[in-house]
Structures are given as structure tokens and as C-alpha cells.
Amino acid sequence: xxxITESVSALIDQFARLPGIGKKSAERLAYHILRLHKTEALxxxxxxxxxxxxxxxxxxxxxxxxxxxxxxxxxPRRDATRICIVEQPRDLMALEQSSAYNGLYHVLLGRVAPxxxxxxxxxxxxxxxxxxxxxxxxxxxxxxxxxxxxxxxALYISNLLQDFDVEVTRLARGVTTGSVLExxxxxxxxxxxxxxxKL
Amino acid sequence: xxxITESVSALIDQFARLPGIGKKSAERLAYHILRLHKTEALxxxxxxxxxxxxxxxxxxxxxxxxxxxxxxxxxPRRDATRICIVEQPRDLMALEQSSAYNGLYHVLLGRVAPxxxxxxxxxxxxxxxxxxxxxxxxxxxxxxxxxxxxxxxALYISNLLQDFDVEVTRLARGVTTGSVLExxxxxxxxxxxxxxxKL
Numbered sequence: 377x378x379x380i381t382e383s384v385s386a387l388i389d390q391f392a393r394l395p396g397i398g399k400k401s402a403e404r405l406a407y408h409i410l411r412l413h414k415t416e417a418l419x420x421x422x423x424x425x426x427x428x429x430x431x432x433x434x435x436x437x438x439x440x441x442x443x444x445x446x447x448x449x450x451x452p453r454r455d456a457t458r459i460c461i462v463e464q465p466r467d468l469m470a471l472e473q474s475s476a477y478n479g480l481y482h483v484l485l486g487r488v489a490p491x492x493x494x495x496x497x498x499x500x501x502x503x504x505x506x507x508x509x510x511x512x513x514x515x516x517x518x519x520x521x522x523x524x525x526x527x528x529x530a531l532y533i534s535n536l537l538q539d540f541d542v543e544v545t546r547l548a549r550g551v552t553t554g555s556v557l558e559x560x561x562x563x564x565x566x567x568x569x570x571x572x573x574k575l
Numbered sequence: 576x577x578x579i580t581e582s583v584s585a586l587i588d589q590f591a592r593l594p595g596i597g598k599k600s601a602e603r604l605a606y607h608i609l610r611l612h613k614t615e616a617l618x619x620x621x622x623x624x625x626x627x628x629x630x631x632x633x634x635x636x637x638x639x640x641x642x643x644x645x646x647x648x649x650x651p652r653r654d655a656t657r658i659c660i661v662e663q664p665r666d667l668m669a670l671e672q673s674s675a676y677n678g679l680y681h682v683l684l685g686r687v688a689p690x691x692x693x694x695x696x697x698x699x700x701x702x703x704x705x706x707x708x709x710x711x712x713x714x715x716x717x718x719x720x721x722x723x724x725x726x727x728x729a730l731y732i733s734n735l736l737q738d739f740d741v742e743v744t745r746l747a748r749g750v751t752t753g754s755v756l757e758x759x760x761x762x763x764x765x766x767x768x769x770x771x772x773k774l
Contacts, residue, residue, distance in 0.1 A: 380668060381641045383629045387622040394619075395607050401595060406626070407665050408594050410639065414627045420593075421623040423586040427605070428613045430582045440609065442580045466606050469579060 384410065436507070438483040438500045440465045448472075448481060455479045457514040459507065461533060463487050463521060471519060479517075482507065487520060487529040496532060504533070508540050518546035583609065635706070637682040637699045639664045647671075647680060654678045656713040658706065660732060662686050662720060670718060678716075681706065686719060686728040695731060703732070707739050717745040 380388075384406055391402035409417050433439070434446035437459075441447070448454055448468075458479025462468050468481050484499040508516065516537060520526035534544045550568035551560055560568075579587075583605055590601035608616050632638070633645035636658075640646070647653055647667075657678025661667050667680050683698040707715065715736060719725035733743045749767035750759055759767075 381630055381639050381646070383622070383625045383641060384639055387626045390619040390622040394604055396600060396603065403665070403668075404595065405593055407663075409623055409626055410630060410664075412627075417623055417627045420589040421620040423582070423589040424608055424616055424620040424623075426582045427586045427608055428611075428616045431580055431609060440580050440583055442582060447580070464606075465609075466602070469602075 433483075433485070437481045438485055438503070439468055439481055453478075457512055458517065459504070459513055459515070460517040460519050461504065461530070462519050463526065463529070467519065467521070477517075479515075484520070484529065487525045488532055489525050499529075501533060501536070505536055508537060508542055513542055515543045515545060518544065522547070522549060632682075632684070636680045637684055637702075638667055638680060652677075656711055657716065658703070658712055658714070659716040659718050660703070660729070661718050662725065662728070666718065666720070676716075678714075683719070683728065686724045687731055688724050698728075700732060700735065704735055707736060707741055712741055714742045714744060717743065721746070721748060 387406045387409060388399075388402045391397055391405045392399055394402075397405070409420075430442050431440050432442070434441040434449055435444045436449045437446060439446040439448060441449075443450075455478050458477075460468075460471065460477060460479055460481050461484060462471065462481060463484050463486060465483055468483060471477055471481075482500065482504045484501065484504075486494055486499050488494060488496055488499065507513065516533075518530035518534065520530045530546055537544055548571060549564075550571055551557065551564060557565070586605045586608060587598075587601045590596055590604045591598055593601075596604070608619075629641050630639050631641070633640040633648055634643045635648045636645060638645040638647060640648075642649075654677050657676075659667075659670065659676060659678055659680050660683060661670065661680060662683050662685060664682055667682060670676055670680075681699065681703045683700065683703075685693055685698050687693060687695055687698065706712065715732075717729035717733065719729045729745060736743055747770060748763075749770055750756065750763060756764070
């Protein structure tokens, strides 16, 4: 690739460092940028810069924010007696898109993962306990990922919260809407059976 | 998506405008940028800016360049008696990667496509004729895309060049190395038969 210009080569390298973008896709993206009108291409560059300069974590729930508080914590219509615990801001976005929840959140910014050297002290758990202690929280909903580390994190937090007058719940587990039982694995079916509900 | 910050939303929109990147991938890329260290993220922003500010077309062959001439036209070891005609800079890169060619190039920056309103006057064909007239070119190799428009463009150019003392050739067509005849279509097999070579 000695025949490519230095700037184009640098741009391909930068694109190729993004997740899910291989060498070929990075080349295609770079050539797309080359063909774009300058103002359009700079909009992407500026959007990246803006995000890094303006986006911070919410002082209350650690969601993404552009002020001290995020849009959710600032919204007086949200039910402040409920806190839903998620690992990352994108989990929060997924839950928001379901439109099924009207309470507040607490973003852990990770999960307890001893094998990766991530202990509870690396997360925002201490701040969560403080919120539960000082606020009028009545329910804490665990929405960490339904896998070993997510479940472990939820268990750790629910132990911490057992001395408080707060109900700790977790997302329901069972078969997924639209799936077929025949192709559903045994762990999912066991969850669905043990958590069966009255019709 | 009212709960997302304005900057993040703008970045997702910008990523989603890139070719081959859907809404979900754009979200994943934006969250990746959010997690990156600021200097790393700004490297991508700067790479985009650099490309738009530094990259131009070579004055001689219209390849991408950062000076008047591209790296290939500047290289005295290249054989200036041969010019290979391609549609776009990325076609040139593909040929360069084969390491099978040591001559110069001429990038048309498109192909004749009457249905899209692109006539020969929108391409760099006039400049090519001038190069053939004034240089010591002995062979012009057509490497436009092997489809209707590419072939039409090559035919148009070879007609223009027939009064010059220059050999006009085109890339060989046939079966592709590594393919299986059983799954090769009849056009390819017809090309391969009519262009058959002595063993």
C-alpha cells in the first residue's frame, strides 16, 4: 500500500480500529469520505469531537448527559421511588425504547468481573447505596445482563441492599416472544417453568 | 430516543449515513467512541479532517495525491510508456496490490453512463488524449470495470485513440483462479473460450 497517500492510509487505519470494521470496510469508508463534499465529511469529524467534548456522566445516575443531570433524572414526571440498575448506558437506552418503565436508573458502568480484575469498587455501587439511603426509593430493579457476571453483580448488590427498606426485584426470565419452543435451550425453558405465571 | 443526549444522537446519525452502516451499527460505533480515550477518538476526527484538507487529484493521472503529482507519477522507476486506464482511484489500488504492473495510470473519475447523464466530457478523457499525444506512450491498457458501462467507456476511448501510434489492450477475461467451472456462468465461460491461450 505504498501507493496510497499518507492521509488516506491514516484514515483507513483509524476506521479499521472501530469495532466490526475490517480492512475492506475501512477502505470503503475512507473512499466514501473522499467522495463526500467537504462540509458533509467535516460534520462527521465534528460530531466525534462534540461527543468527546460535551458528553459526561450524569451526577446522579451515571447515564450519559450533557449537563450535571441526564434527561431522565431532570424529568419531573419520572417516578423517583424506583431505580433500575443497568450495566451500561446502552442497556438503559434499550429499556427506554421499550417504553415500559417510568422510574429512574442507576448505571454501574460495568459489572463485577473478578477474572478481568473488576471489583465492586470500580463501579458506581457505593453511590447507588448512598442514593438508596438518602432518597425515597421503594424498589430497586436489577437489569444487569442475564449471564454469570451480570447475575453475580445483581446478587452482590442485593446483598448490600438487604438492610434497607427497599424491595429488590429483577427482570423476568422466560421464553422470548416470537421464538419457538423447539429451538429454545434447556436453561431458558427451566427459567420459564420455574417463573411460570397465572393465566 | 428522546433520552439520548443531543451530541450522541448527532454522532449516531452521522455514522448511519456511511455506506453499509445501519442504525444498530451506528449506535455501536457511537458507544465505542464514547468509551474511547479522548485523544484516540480525536485521532479519527482529525484523520477525516486531514483527508479533506490534504488530499487532491494528481495533476497528471488524477489518482489521489497530496502534492501536484501522486506517488506513482513521481516514481522514476515506473514505465512511462504504458498507461493503464481505470475508473476510480480504488481500482488503481486494487491493481497495485497485485504487483503485476509497473507502468503509469490514468484515472477517469467515473465511466460514461448516458442513463445517469454522465458523458465523456465529465471524465478526464480529454486529458488522457493529450497525454497520449504529447508523451512517449506505446501502450494503453483498458482496465475499466468488466460490465456494460465500463466496456462502453473503454470502446469510446479506444476509438478516440485509433489515430495515434499506440497499442490499445484490455484486461484478459476468463474464469477466475480458485473458482469452479460448475458454478461459473455462461458469459464468463464464453469469454474464457474465445480468449483461450496456448499451454
